[in-house]
Amino acid sequence: MDSELKPVSAALEALLANVPMLGNETLSVEQAAGRVLGETVTARLDVPSFDNSAMDGYALHHRDAGRRLPISQRIAAGSPVQPLEPGSCARIFTGGEIPPGADCVVMQERVEVTGDTALVPADIAAGDSIRRRGRDVASGSTLLDAGTRLEAAALGHLAGQGITEVEVRRRPRVALLSTGDEIVDPGQSLGPGQLYNSNRPMLRRLLERFGATLVMTASIPDDPAATREVLAEAASQADIVVTTGGVSVGEEDHVKAAVESLGQLDLWRLAIRPGKPLALGRISRRDGETRFVGLPGNPVSSFVGAWLFLRPLVGRMLGCPALVSLPEIPARSDFSTRTGPRAHYMRVILRFDEQGPFAEAFADQNSAVLSSCIEADALAVIPPETTLSPGDRVTCLWLRSDA
Numbered sequence: 001m002d003s004e005l006k007p008v009s010a011a012l013e014a015l016l017a018n019v020p021m022l023g024n025e026t027l028s029v030e031q032a033a034g035r036v037l038g039e040t041v042t043a044r045l046d047v048p049s050f051d052n053s054a055m056d057g058y059a060l061h062h063r064d065a066g067r068r069l070p071i072s073q074r075i076a077a078g079s080p081v082q083p084l085e086p087g088s089c090a091r092i093f094t095g096g097e098i099p100p101g102a103d104c105v106v107m108q109e110r111v112e113v114t115g116d117t118a119l120v121p122a123d124i125a126a127g128d129s130i131r132r133r134g135r136d137v138a139s140g141s142t143l144l145d146a147g148t149r150l151e152a153a154a155l156g157h158l159a160g161q162g163i164t165e166v167e168v169r170r171r172p173r174v175a176l177l178s179t180g181d182e183i184v185d186p187g188q189s190l191g192p193g194q195l196y197n198s199n200r201p202m203l204r205r206l207l208e209r210f211g212a213t214l215v216m217t218a219s220i221p222d223d224p225a226a227t228r229e230v231l232a233e234a235a236s237q238a239d240i241v242v243t244t245g246g247v248s249v250g251e252e253d254h255v256k257a258a259v260e261s262l263g264q265l266d267l268w269r270l271a272i273r274p275g276k277p278l279a280l281g282r283i284s285r286r287d288g289e290t291r292f293v294g295l296p297g298n299p300v301s302s303f304v305g306a307w308l309f310l311r312p313l314v315g316r317m318l319g320c321p322a323l324v325s326l327p328e329i330p331a332r333s334d335f336s337t338r339t340g341p342r343a344h345y346m347r348v349i350l351r352f353d354e355q356g357p358f359a360e361a362f363a364d365q366n367s368a369v370l371s372s373c374i375e376a377d378a379l380a381v382i383p384p385e386t387t388l389s390p391g392d393r394v395t396c397l398w399l400r401s402d403a
Contacts, residue, residue, distance in 0.1 A: 004269065005269050005270055005271035005276065005341065005342065006267055006269065006270055006271060007270070007271050007272075007343070008270065008271075008272055008308060008343065010267065011267050011270055011278070011280060011309065012308075012309070012312060014266040014267045014280055015266070015267075015280050015291075015293070015309055015312070015313055016312060016313065016316050016324075017266075019291070019313065019316040019317060020288075020317070021169070021316075021317060021318075021319045022169050022170045022171075022172060022239070022317050022318065022319075023038075023169075023170055024038035024039065024167040024168060024169060024170065025038075025167070025168060025169075025170050026165055026166070026167055026168075027165065027166060027168050028164060028165055029155060029158050029159060029163060029164055029165065029166060032150050032155065032166050032168055033150060033151070033155060034149065034150065034151065034211070035149070035150050035168035035169070035171075035211070036147060036148070036149050036150070036168060036169040036211060036318040036319065036320045037144055037145070037146055037147060037148045037149075037150060037154075037166060037167070037168060037169075038146060038166075038167040038168050038169045038319075039146050039167045040142060040144070040145050040146045041142075041143045041144045041158065041161075041163070041166065042140060042141070042142060042143060043137045043138065043139050043140060043141050043142070043143040043161060044139060044161050044162065044163075045137070045139055045160075045161055045162070046133050046134035046137065046138055046139045047134070047135075047136040047137035047160055047161075048131055048132075048133060048134075048135065048136065049133060050097050050098070050133050051097065051098040051130055051131065051132055051133050052077075052095050052096060052097055052098060052130070052131050053075075053092045053093065053094055053095065053096045053098065053105045053129060053130065053131070054094065054105065054129045054130065054131050055094055055105065055107050055108075055129050056092070056093050056094055056107070056108050057092060057105045057106050057107040057108045057110075057111065057129065058071070058089045058090065058091060058092060058105065058106050058108065058111050058118050058120060059075070059084065059089060059090045059092045059096075059098055059099060059102040059104070059105050060084070060088075060089040060090070060102055060104060060105075060106070060120060060124070061084070061086075061101060061102055061103055061104070062103055062104045062124050062125055062126045062128075064087060064088075064089070064120070065104075065106070065120050065121065065122050065123070065124035066120065066121065066122030067119075067120060068114075068117050068118065068119045068120075069087065069088050069089040069117060069118055069119075069120060070085075070087075070088045070089075070116060070117050071088070071089055071090065071091050071113075071116050071117065071118055072084065072085040072088035072089070072090060073085075073090045073091070073099070074090070074091045074092075075090050075091065075092040075093065075096040075097065075099065076093050076096055077093055077094065077095030077096050078095075079096070079097075081096075081097045081098075081099040081100075082099060083099060083100040083101050084099040084100065084101035084102045085101075086101065089102075089118055089120060090102065092105060098130055103126045103127065103130075104124050104125065104126055104127060104128040104129065104130065105128060105129035105130055106120055106121065106124050106128065106129070107129065137157075137160075137161075143157060143158070143161060144157060144158070146319065147318075147319045147320050147321055147322075148320075149211075149320055149322060149323070150166070150168070169317075169318045169319060169320075171211060171212055171213040171318075172211070172212040172213070172239045172240055172313075172314050172317045172318065173212070173213060173214075173215040173237065173238045173239045173240070174207050174212045174213065174214050174215065174238055174239070174240045174241075174242060175214075175215060175216040175217070175218075175234035175235075175237060175238035175240070175241045175242065176200060176203055176204065176207070176214055176216070176217050176242050176244075177216075177217070177218050177219070177220055177230060177231070177234060177241065177242065177243045177244070178197055178199060178200055178217075178218070178219045178220065178243070178244050178245065179219075179220045179222070179227070179243055179244065179245040179246035179254075179255060179297070180220075180222060180245045180246065180297060181221060181222045182194050182195055183195060183196075183197045183219065183245070183297075184196055184197065185197050185200075185219070197219075198299050198370060199244040199295075199297070199299055199302045200217060200244075202299065202302070202303060202370075203242065203244070203295075203302060203306055203310075204217075206303075206306045206307070206310065206311075207242075207306070207310060207314070210306075210310060210311045210314040210315070210323060211314050211315070211318050211320070211323065212240070212310075212314045215237050215238055216233075216234055216237050216238060218230055218234070220243070220246070220255075222254065223254070224254045224257065224258065227246070227254040227255060227258040228254075228258040228261060228262065231243075231255070231258050231259065231262055231283060231292075232262055232283070234283075234290075235262070235263075235283035235284075235285045235289075235290035235292075236285050236286075238290055239290060239291065239317060240290065240291045240292075240293065240310075240313060240314070240317075241283060241290055241291070241292045241293070242292075242293050242294075242295065242310065243255050243292075243293075243294045243295065244295050244296070244297050244302050245295075245296065245297030246294065246297070255279070255294050256268060256279055256294070259279065259281050259283060259292055259294070260281075262283045262284060263281060263282045263283040263284045263289060263290075263292070264281055264282055265279060265280075265281040266280050266281045266282070267279070267280045267281075268280075270342075271341060271342045271343060271384060272304075272308075272342055272343050272344075272345060273339075273342045273343070273344045273345070273367075274296070274298060274300050274301040274304055274345070274365075274367035275295075275296055275301040275304050275305045275308075275345075275367075276296075276342065277296050278293075278294060278295060278296060278301075278305050278309070279292070279293075279294035280292065280293055280294070280309070281294075291313060293305070293309055293310060293313065296367070298367040298368050299367075299368065299370040299373075300347075300366070300367040300368065300369060300370055300372065300373060301367045303370070303373045304345050304379065307326065307379065307397070307399060308326075308345070311323055311324075311326070312324045312325065322401075326379075326397040326398060326399070326401075327397070327398040327401055328395050328396070328397060328398070329350065329357055329378060329395075329396045329397075329398050330357075330393055330394075330395060330396070331348075331350060331356070331357040331358050331359040331378075331380070331393070331394055331395075331396050332355070332356070332357070332358040332359065332391055332392070332393060332394070333358070333359050333361070333380065333388055333389070333390060333391065333392050333393075333394045334358050334359060334360050334361070334390055335359070335360070335361040335388070335390060336387075336388060336389050336390055337361075337382060337387075337388050338386070338387045338388070339382050339383065339384055339385060339386050339388075340384065340385065341384050341385065342384060343381060343382060343383055343384050344365075344381075344382040345379040345380070345381060345382075345397075346361050346362075346365055346379065346380040346382060347361070347362050347365065347372045347373060347376035347379065347380075348360055348361050348362070348376060348377065348378050348379070348380045348396060349362075349375060349376065349377050350377040350378055350396060350398075357396075359378065359380045359394055359396055361380065362376070376399060377396075377398065377399060377400055378396035378397055378398050378399055378400075379396065379397045379399065380394045380395070380396050381394070381395045381396070381397060382394065
C-alpha cells in the first residue's frame with residue numbers, strides 16, 4: 001500500500017545513520033586529483049610571497065608622480081631587485097618584485113618614455129597595481145579544509161605551497177551486483193525475453209564520479225541460495241554493496257530476503273517516482289557491517305537512485321560535505337504535472353533567460369527511457385499531492401557538478 005511508503009528524507013536518515021568515515025592514505029599531489037582531503041592543510045608560505053607588480057609598467061614612490069623620472073633599474077619576474085633610488089622609477093614587468101622605496105606601479109600605456117626617462121602621470125596613489133604579500137594566502141592560515149575535493153584550483157593551491165604529498169580519504173570499495181536471469185552482459189547473445197545490462201556501466205561511471213572504486217562485479221541468478229552466497233562474498237570485500245533489481249515483490253526477487261538473513265533491512269519501498277522498490281540496509285561481516293543499497297532494475301530508477309542515495313553515502317564515508325547533498329537550483333517550470341502520494345523526480349534540462357533558470361521537462365518520463373538521462377541537467381522535485389503549472393517555481397537538483 002502507498003500509505004506504507006517512506007519519504008526520501010526518511011530513507012536518507014536511515015542510510016546515513018552511524019556511517020563510519022574511512023581512513024586516510026598518503027598520495028603525491030600529482031596522484032590526488034579528484035580525491036577527498038583527509039586532513040586540514042595549513043599554509044606554509046604567504047601567497048604571493050612578496051609584493052609584486054600586477055602589470056607591465058613602472059614602479060615608483062607615489063610622491064614622485066606627475067614628474068619625468070630617470071629609469072634606474074629593470075625588474076623582470078624572478079630577477080633580483082635593488083632599493084629604488086630616490087626620485088627615480090624602475091621598469092617592471094608583471095610578477096616582478098616591488099623594490100624597496102617604491103609603493104605603486106603605473107601601467108606602461110600611461111607613461112611617456114624618452115631615452116632613459118619616463119614621464120609619469122600625476123594621478124597615481126600608493127598601492128596602485130601592487131599585489132601585496134599574503135593577499136591570497138597568509139602563512140599559518142588554513143589552506144584547505146579536510147573534506148575538500150581536490151579539483152584543479154585546490155591542486156594548484158597545494159602546489160603553490162611546495163607541497164608534494166597529501167593525506168586523502170581511502171576510496172569506498174563497492175561491489176556492484178546485477179540480478180535476474182533476463183539480464184545479459186554485452187557481447188553475449190540475447191535469448192528470448194533477455195536484455196543487455198545497461199545498469200552496470202552506468203552505475204560504475206557514477207560511482208567512480210562520486211569518489212568510489214569498484215572491487216567486485218557479478219551477476220546473481222534467480223536463486224535464493226545463490227543470492228545469499230554472492231551477497232555474503234560481496235560484503236566481505238566491500239564497504240558498500242549495490243544491487244540492481246530483485247528488491248520488488250515478485251516470486252523471483254530474492255535480494256530483500258537474503259539481506260534480511262545476512263543482516264538487517266532498514267527501509268524498503270519509497271514514496272518516490274521513479275524508484276519505489278528501493279531497499280536500504282546492512283550486511284554483517286566479521287569485522288563490522290557493509291552498507292547495502294538495492295536499486296530498482298529499471299535503468300532510470302537506478303540512475304535517479306544513485307544520485308539520491310549512493311552519492312550521499314559515498315560522500316559521508318569520505319567526509320566530503322559537498323557530496324552529501326545535491327546543489328539545489330530554484331527554477332520556473334515550463335511544464336504541467338500532478339503528483340499522487342509519491343514525490344516525482346523528473347528529468348529536466350535547465351535553460352536560462354533574463355528571469356533566471358527555467359526547467360524544461362522531457363516528454364517521456366517513463367522509468368525505462370534512459371535516453372532522457374543523457375542530456376538531463378537536473379532532477380525537478382515535485383512533492384506529493386502537488387499540481388504544477390507552467391511558470392510555477394520548482395526546486396531542481398543539479399546533476400552537472402563535479403562535486
